[in-house]
Amino acid sequence: MHTTRWTFCVEPKHISYIRYTLESYDGILTVTTLDPALSLIELKIAPGCEDITRAVLHALEQEEGIKLIKNGAAKTFFIKTMGCQMNEYDSDYVAQLLINNGLVPTDAPEKADLILINTCTVRAKPDQKAYSFLGRVHALKQKNHDIVIGVIGCLAQKQGKTIIDRFPYVDMVIGPREIGEIARLYRKIADTGKRKKLVATSLDRDIPPSVFSPGYFQNRVTGFISIMQGCNNFCTYCSVPYVRGREVCRSSDDILKEAEHLVSQGIKEITLLGQNVNSYIWTGRTGKQYDFASLLKEVSQKHELCRLRFTTSHPKDLSDRLIACFADLKNLCNHIHLPVQSGSNRILSRMRRRYTREQYLDLIRKLREAREDIAITSDIIVGFPGETDQDFEMTLDLVRQVQFDSIFSFKYSDRKGTVAEKMDFKVEEEKKSQRLRVLQEIQKQITLEKNKMLEGTCQEVLVEGFSKRGRQFSGRTTTGKIVNFSSDNTHIGAFVNVLIKKAFVNSLLGEKKDMDLWQ
Ligand code: SF4
Numbered sequence: 001m002h003t004t005r006w007t008f009c010v011e012p013k014h015i016s017y018i019r020y021t022l023e024s025y026d027g028i029l030t031v032t033t034l035d036p037a038l039s040l041i042e043l044k045i046a047p048g049c050e051d052i053t054r055a056v057l058h059a060l061e062q063e064e065g066i067k068l069i070k071n072g073a074a075k076t077f078f079i080k081t082m083g084c085q086m087n088e089y090d091s092d093y094v095a096q097l098l099i100n101n102g103l104v105p106t107d108a109p110e111k112a113d114l115i116l117i118n119t120c121t122v123r124a125k126p127d128q129k130a131y132s133f134l135g136r137v138h139a140l141k142q143k144n145h146d147i148v149i150g151v152i153g154c155l156a157q158k159q160g161k162t163i164i165d166r167f168p169y170v171d172m173v174i175g176p177r178e179i180g181e182i183a184r185l186y187r188k189i190a191d192t193g194k195r196k197k198l199v200a201t202s203l204d205r206d207i208p209p210s211v212f213s214p215g216y217f218q219n220r221v222t223g224f225i226s227i228m229q230g231c232n233n234f235c236t237y238c239s240v241p242y243v244r245g246r247e248v249c250r251s252s253d254d255i256l257k258e259a260e261h262l263v264s265q266g267i268k269e270i271t272l273l274g275q276n277v278n279s280y281i282w283t284g285r286t287g288k289q290y291d292f293a294s295l296l297k298e299v300s301q302k303h304e305l306c307r308l309r310f311t312t313s314h315p316k317d318l319s320d321r322l323i324a325c326f327a328d329l330k331n332l333c334n335h336i337h338l339p340v341q342s343g344s345n346r347i348l349s350r351m352r353r354r355y356t357r358e359q360y361l362d363l364i365r366k367l368r369e370a371r372e373d374i375a376i377t378s379d380i381i382v383g384f385p386g387e388t389d390q391d392f393e394m395t396l397d398l399v400r401q402v403q404f405d406s407i408f409s410f411k412y413s414d415r416k417g418t419v420a421e422k423m424d425f426k427v428e429e430e431k432k433s434q435r436l437r438v439l440q441e442i443q444k445q446i447t448l449e450k451n452k453m454l455e456g457t458c459q460e461v462l463v464e465g466f467s468k469r470g471r472q473f474s475g476r477t478t479t480g481k482i483v484n485f486s487s488d489n490t491h492i493g494a495f496v497n498v499l500i501k502k503a504f505v506n507s508l509l510g511e512k513k514d515m516d517l518w519q
Helices: 012-023 050-064 087-098 124-143 154-159 160-164 176-190 250-262 292-302 322-326 343-349 357-370 387-404 431-453
Strands: 004-008 029-035 040-045 076-081 114-119 148-154 172-174 198-200 223-227 269-273 281-283 289-290 307-311 336-339 375-382 406-411 460-465 473-476 482-486 495-502 508-518
Touching: 012 029, 012 040, 012 050, 012 406, 040 148, 040 269, 076 087, 076 343, 087 114, 087 148, 087 176, 114 154, 114 176, 114 269, 124 148, 124 154, 148 154, 154 160, 154 176, 160 269, 172 176, 176 198, 223 250, 250 269, 250 292, 269 292, 292 307, 292 322, 322 357, 322 482, 343 387, 357 387, 375 387, 375 431, 387 431, 387 495, 406 431, 406 473, 460 508, 482 495
Parallel strands: 076 114, 114 148, 148 172, 172 198, 223 269, 269 307, 336 375, 375 406, 482 508
Antiparallel strands: 004 040, 029 040, 281 289, 460 473, 460 495, 473 482, 495 508
């Protein structure tokens, strides 16, 4: 008689419990992990013990809610995420939805039955990156015609069916507002075996309900919660309102439930996300009105939530109540990202930003009054249509005055369908590049000087993982600065005290002090 072998996909957190439970039935079977990336286990069952094994597995599923998916039935998925934190959040959402529908994640696209590319379209470069990844995926599809390929996110919304016209091996195109439908759409293709192309790009859908896959965030230190989708501002250069739709807020109950869940999974730092979090508004079941400041206060009170951040803030909606949170909420991180885009009132008006340089500077003053050492970062576009040398000088002047901790700076590029695309007086490419170089050089000096002021100080660092080169631990200060340090022990997920020895433009190098702050 032969040993029977069964393989199952299970949730990673259940592997050791399953092994412990099944192997406690002496001599009936052994459990081996075949592929940790796929959470694939194999049971080697002694001859004649199949029925009792079946009964034990049934009890595990029925009484303890442990899902055991017979291999062969379990499809695997891979998600390539491009772009902003909102896309990272959406990819986590999609992954949890797929897991709850019986699919299993894999880190290797060549092992996947479903490959999703979560795209961004904020500038021209991410578009090209998505197209080049699609080219690589084509080779996999040529080897295995059963793979389902989906393009999701902003580029999917913007290009819709034209993606399939250009890349006929793509099976589905799903916009950001339709991601709640992804498991159903995948089944429609995979189960029927019909190679019907699916395009889902409605912007009218409500935000899909929260989805929790227990254990999904295990081993993560930081997490995101999207509090709203879309944007109503229509800045003249931006395609977000067209690809993510108008502003829709999530219910405060949903957000608080999600925060509770992340904290229960061991997440130490939560970032609340939205295109313009400052305009968040919700009326709760009790009739209580939540603006962003009141939502922030409630999330901040979540038991054992160590750090709270938010992004992005529109200066025109940054209220005094929200600024006061920096003085009042101890776990609100000492950092705000406040995109200014230009220092010239003429350009701010052409961008339809609806604040002036003076108003922006006043906000900076108030923020520093609320928290003296708050880190302030920003976004700046150079070479917006009609930007003169004088306008650009105003931007440089503002940068010198504010002394940002760092900035993201970009050359203006046309986004299809926006008002700015049709504007006259486009700035030559060479001039844009030259302005970008000047701006970045000035900011580099400011950032370095600010970082140098931290040399010799002790900083509280939340350790998130390893440095880019992998030889050191890496984490962030409450001001969002990256700190790398060496240690023989593992500290991921812990708050440690680090003495800053050397400052660079993009990071700080330190030495861990003996006492950890807390775990
Ligand atoms: S606030 Fe302006 S730049 Fe930001 S997402 Fe909305 S339209 Fe785009």
